[in-house]
Amino acid sequence: MDIWIYWVVAALILFIVELFTSGFAIICLSIGAAGGAIAAAAGGSIEIQLLVFAITSMVALLGVRPILKRTFYRRAEVATNQNAMIGKRGTVCVDIEAEGESGRVMIEGVDWRAVSATGEPIASGTKVVVTAIESVVLTVKAL
Numbered sequence: 001m002d003i004w005i006y007w008v009v010a011a012l013i014l015f016i017v018e019l020f021t022s023g024f025a026i027i028c029l030s031i032g033a034a035g036g037a038i039a040a041a042a043g044g045s046i047e048i049q050l051l052v053f054a055i056t057s058m059v060a061l062l063g064v065r066p067i068l069k070r071t072f073y074r075r076a077e078v079a080t081n082q083n084a085m086i087g088k089r090g091t092v093c094v095d096i097e098a099e100g101e102s103g104r105v106m107i108e109g110v111d112w113r114a115v116s117a118t119g120e121p122i123a124s125g126t127k128v129v130v131t132a133i134e135s136v137v138l139t140v141k142a143l
Helices: 003-019 026-041 046-072 081-085
Strands: 089-094 103-107 110-116 127-134 137-142
Touching: 003 026, 003 046, 026 046, 081 127, 089 110, 103 127, 103 137
Parallel strands: 110 137
Antiparallel strands: 089 103, 089 127, 103 110, 127 137
């Protein structure tokens, strides 16, 4: 059997192994093995095949892997805890009086203590958006 077939089998096995991992490093070795297969099919000696495998794998590690990581590992920032409240909308259920005086706001079925972001009173029934949170007191502004 020709040696290029072994390179192709190695490339396929490495590709399958990559499907079960998440670092995109083994896929680079698979690309290198494909390069070795091409070198073998072109009639290169075993030294040339290994050299092509090494160079192709390094180029893939330095070039292809960063592109794959950027494409598949986009981590969206997810707001949690207090930060998740900012931007939520609700309805004033107890009037928010002048600056510093708190009222109550209903957001997603939960009643919160709230103050006005502008310092102006906000009447009951007004739709508001949360602009900040400090401890358990929301800062809201009317929509």
